[in-house]
Amino acid sequence: MATLVLALTLTGCTGGGERREVIVTGSTTLLPITEVSGEMYTESHDGIAILVSGMGSSAGIESVSKGSSDIGTSSRELKDAELDLGLEDTPVAYDAIAVIVHPDNPVSDLTTLEVRSIFAGVITNWSEVGGPDLPIGLVNRDEASGTREAFSKIIMDDAQFDHGAVVLPGTGQVRSVIADVRGAIGYISLGFVTDDVKAVAIDGVEPSEATVVSGDYPVQRVLHFFAKDDLSDIARDYIEYVLSPDVQDTIVRDAGFIPITAKEAIGD
Amino acid sequence: MTEPEQTGRGRVNGGLKMMSRATYIREALLKNLFLLCAIVAVAAVALIFVFTTARGWEVVKDPGLAAFLGGTEWSSTLGRFGILPLVVGTLAITLGSLVLGAPLAIGTAVFLSEIASPRMRSIVRPAVEMLAGVPSVVYGFFGLVILRPIAAELTGGMGFGTLTASVILAVMIVPTIATLTEDALGSVPPGIREASYAMGATTWQTIYKVLLPAAKIGIIDATILGMGRAIGETMAVVMVAGNAPQFFKGLGAPIATLTSQIVIDMSYATGTHKTALFGLAIILFLISMGLVALVRALSRLNAKKA
Amino acid sequence: MGKRWTNRIALGVLWLCGLTTVVVLGAVIVYVFIRGIGQITPEFIFTAPHGVNAEGGIGPTIVATIYVTGLAMLIVTPIAVLAAVYLAEYAVQGRLVNTIRFAADTLASVPSIVMGLFGFALFYEVMGLGFSVLSGALALSFLMLPIVMRATEEAIRAVPRFIRWGSYGLGASKWQTVSKIVLPSAMPRILTGLILAMGRAVGETAVVIFTMGQAIYTPISPLDPGRSMTVHLYTLAMEGINMDAAYGTALLLMVMILLFNVSARWLAARNRRLKG
Numbered sequence: 001m002a003t004l005v006l007a008l009t010l011t012g013c014t015g016g017g018e019r020r021e022v023i024v025t026g027s028t029t030l031l032p033i034t035e036v037s038g039e040m041y042t043e044s045h046d047g048i049a050i051l052v053s054g055m056g057s058s059a060g061i062e063s064v065s066k067g068s069s070d071i072g073t074s075s076r077e078l079k080d081a082e083l084d085l086g087l088e089d090t091p092v093a094y095d096a097i098a099v100i101v102h103p104d105n106p107v108s109d110l111t112t113l114e115v116r117s118i119f120a121g122v123i124t125n126w127s128e129v130g131g132p133d134l135p136i137g138l139v140n141r142d143e144a145s146g147t148r149e150a151f152s153k154i155i156m157d158d159a160q161f162d163h164g165a166v167v168l169p170g171t172g173q174v175r176s177v178i179a180d181v182r183g184a185i186g187y188i189s190l191g192f193v194t195d196d197v198k199a200v201a202i203d204g205v206e207p208s209e210a211t212v213v214s215g216d217y218p219v220q221r222v223l224h225f226f227a228k229d230d231l232s233d234i235a236r237d238y239i240e241y242v243l244s245p246d247v248q249d250t251i252v253r254d255a256g257f258i259p260i261t262a263k264e265a266i267g268d
Numbered sequence: 269m270t271e272p273e274q275t276g277r278g279r280v281n282g283g284l285k286m287m288s289r290a291t292y293i294r295e296a297l298l299k300n301l302f303l304l305c306a307i308v309a310v311a312a313v314a315l316i317f318v319f320t321t322a323r324g325w326e327v328v329k330d331p332g333l334a335a336f337l338g339g340t341e342w343s344s345t346l347g348r349f350g351i352l353p354l355v356v357g358t359l360a361i362t363l364g365s366l367v368l369g370a371p372l373a374i375g376t377a378v379f380l381s382e383i384a385s386p387r388m389r390s391i392v393r394p395a396v397e398m399l400a401g402v403p404s405v406v407y408g409f410f411g412l413v414i415l416r417p418i419a420a421e422l423t424g425g426m427g428f429g430t431l432t433a434s435v436i437l438a439v440m441i442v443p444t445i446a447t448l449t450e451d452a453l454g455s456v457p458p459g460i461r462e463a464s465y466a467m468g469a470t471t472w473q474t475i476y477k478v479l480l481p482a483a484k485i486g487i488i489d490a491t492i493l494g495m496g497r498a499i500g501e502t503m504a505v506v507m508v509a510g511n512a513p514q515f516f517k518g519l520g521a522p523i524a525t526l527t528s529q530i531v532i533d534m535s536y537a538t539g540t541h542k543t544a545l546f547g548l549a550i551i552l553f554l555i556s557m558g559l560v561a562l563v564r565a566l567s568r569l570n571a572k573k574a
Numbered sequence: 575m576g577k578r579w580t581n582r583i584a585l586g587v588l589w590l591c592g593l594t595t596v597v598v599l600g601a602v603i604v605y606v607f608i609r610g611i612g613q614i615t616p617e618f619i620f621t622a623p624h625g626v627n628a629e630g631g632i633g634p635t636i637v638a639t640i641y642v643t644g645l646a647m648l649i650v651t652p653i654a655v656l657a658a659v660y661l662a663e664y665a666v667q668g669r670l671v672n673t674i675r676f677a678a679d680t681l682a683s684v685p686s687i688v689m690g691l692f693g694f695a696l697f698y699e700v701m702g703l704g705f706s707v708l709s710g711a712l713a714l715s716f717l718m719l720p721i722v723m724r725a726t727e728e729a730i731r732a733v734p735r736f737i738r739w740g741s742y743g744l745g746a747s748k749w750q751t752v753s754k755i756v757l758p759s760a761m762p763r764i765l766t767g768l769i770l771a772m773g774r775a776v777g778e779t780a781v782v783i784f785t786m787g788q789a790i791y792t793p794i795s796p797l798d799p800g801r802s803m804t805v806h807l808y809t810l811a812m813e814g815i816n817m818d819a820a821y822g823t824a825l826l827l828m829v830m831i832l833l834f835n836v837s838a839r840w841l842a843a844r845n846r847r848l849k850g
Contacts, residue, residue, distance in 0.1 A: 169532065181425075294747075306657035402599075405777075406807070552688050
């Protein structure tokens with residue numbers, strides 16, 4: 001929910017010595033990782049400040065290539081035009097999206113096309129996809145959501161979401177509504193799936209950490225840190241920190257993502 | 269209004285007293301200072317109108333007044349900003365909340381004014397006032413966790429929509445309507461009641477045939493202000509209405525209002541979209557100002573009658 | 575017999591109305607209390623949220639709420655009180671006074687989301703204050719101006735006339751009368767109005783979210799951003815992951831507002847008793 005917010009993480013009163021900064025801008029999807037890891041890094045490293053803001057992946061890439069930030073975070077790959085900007089790519093996490101339904105819903109497998117048709121409002125009853133005669137309750141995320149953006153790109157592929165879908169601005173709400181309503185369907189980050197809901201297989205592939213890391217599960221994307229190779233030492237140190245288990249196993253998972261370290265990092 | 273000294277403009281203390289020139293100047297300066305403070309209220313309204321309009325008036329050009337006011341689709345990804353579905357949504361929950369809330373509020377006010385013992389009054393009236401103090405997010409929260417599942421059972425959908433929103437809003441406007449109605453009933457002279465009872469009427473007959481008609485204008489005012497409150501409510505609505513900009517499809521179908529759409533979209537809106545949101549704000553401002561003008565006009569009519 | 579039965583039924587329905595109000599209020603309070611009380615520890619009140627899902631406490635939000643409300647009251651009280659003095663003591667019926675009253679009524683009816691957007695346009699964008707306590711306080715003061723004005727005006731009018739006549743009779747000027755006699759006499763009621771206005775400000779969300787922002791930060795200078803308790807509750811409730819913290823926040827919020835309400839009421843009752 002926090003998008004146009006500049007999260008300033010400052011150290012306490014530091015005595016003499018210049019304050020060294022690492023400026024991190026870009027995707028709001030990565031904000032949970034960057035804000036919290038930035039805060040923790042700042043706390044444990046006296047005199048260094050990690051300044052984080054979220055203006056969008058494109059803005060982040062532009063800003064780092066121009067030199068106005070040290071690290072540009074992005075929830076998408078570089079476009080063709082951006083490939084020769086001299087940017088180094090460090091993937092930091094997998095963002096896999098699970099399509100969830102009520103645990104009692106007998107449907108366990110859907111094709112990409114079926115999911116798209118459901119969310120576009122073309123398929124409106126579970127009987128059309130092998131389920132009971134029950135109207136489908138569509139739950140969508142708000143347009144500011146990175147999860148929606150990813151889902152839209154990967155599954156919807158330019159098709160419009162049904163206007164009549166309920167729009168909820170939060171993962172937990174989506175999850176608890178779907179856990180409660182038999183005919184509901186929605187999508188959340190894989191890391192947030194609990195036993196209250198059932199994640200369906202897409203095109204025959206069950207969503208799990210293994211299938212995400214191996215690339216078999218289709219509904220996923222990689223989250224990136226982009227930087228120039230003349231990166232400052234502290235910035236490199238910060239990136240190392242983000243790739244360390246301290247961050248990968250805690251913050252990244254808490255944010256619903258899958259650590260990039262779950263397998264050796266696969267670039268794109 | 270206050271003292272006999274206040275006769276004409278520019279006369280402080282009406283010139284009845286001897287005072288030094290210094291005191292006269294000081295008094296005049298102070299009076300104008302206070303006047304300035306009072307005008308702040310007018311300036312404030314003007315500022316709100318000016319800035320909101322300035323930020324939002326480009327909707328007249330893009331997408332254009334007709335497309336904006338008459339458009340049937342609100343979709344930022346398609347670049348369409350027609351407000352009709354939102355207007356219908358606002359109307360639906362306003363109507364719903366009035367249908368549920370106005371009778372309850374008027375009934376409570378009548379209860380407080382005519383029937384309650386002093387002890388009951390000392391319990392119920394504070395309860396009404398405290399109901400007004402509960403923040404809208406708490407009401408929305410309550411609606412989300414308690415009412416939505418119930419509505420889902422009743423309507424077969426997910427429970428987001430007109431039904432839940434109307435119930436929550438009804439509770440929220442009860443204090444507004446009830447307090448004002450109670451005031452209106454209180455200003456009916458007691459003699460009228462006594463005359464009615466003296467003729468053998470029961471309490472209910474007195475209320476129904478004598479008091480309510482006597483306080484009619486005040487009750488209408490109260491209802492209009494309650495309506496204004498319902499139209500302008502945002503946070504509680506966002507949490508329970510479902511936020512789907514579509515036309516009314518049933519009590520259990522998700523819906524969006526002029527207010528809820530602003531909150532949902534504002535955090536990421538840019539360019540035309542953002543301007544359109546300010547356009548919504550202008551509309552809301554005009555509606556609320558219009559309702560106030562209506563109430564004032566009605567009160568003036570009432571005063572003329574009496 | 576017809577009218578007696580109608581009477582009984584009708585009165586029963588009216589009783590029900592009155593009771594429903596009490597029951598609903600009770601239900602909301604009890605529910606929030608039960609689900610939230612487990613969260614209220616000193617740690618919850620004083621520490622900051624950390625981690626992705628706001629584990630921990632809500633200290634910074636409490637500070638932000640109190641700060642922005644206090645600042646707003648500081649800004650609005652002098653203007654509102656003096657404006658009310660004008661309306662109650664100096665004003666003559668006429669176009670000007672009508673316009674002022676219409677403006678005050680309109681201000682009181684402006685939906686808070688419109689106030690929030692306006693605050694965003696003026697304080698954040700045009701005046702460049704950014705997301706800050708100051709932006710939030712300024713926006714809130716617009717909201718509270720008519721409330722304090724109305725309460726103060728009523729308080730002043732409630733001061734009996736003969737007190738003023740006595741003062742004028744002794745040769746006091748208008749301002750002397752107002753400042754030394756009328757205002758002090760009206761003060762308890764004015765305070766009551768102020769406390770109620772503060773309770774209203776604490777409960778505001780839409781105004782604050784677009785002016786003070788959503789950053790979890792303990793504001794120190796008025797130009798710092800912050801997240802109020804209401805915004806925090808909204809965010810937590812919508813994200814739906816840390817519902818415990820949501821209930822705790824809701825409870826603290828309600829306690830704060832209830833405290834304001836109760837003290838205003840107590841003040842009013844004490845005033846009534848003293849004045850006889």
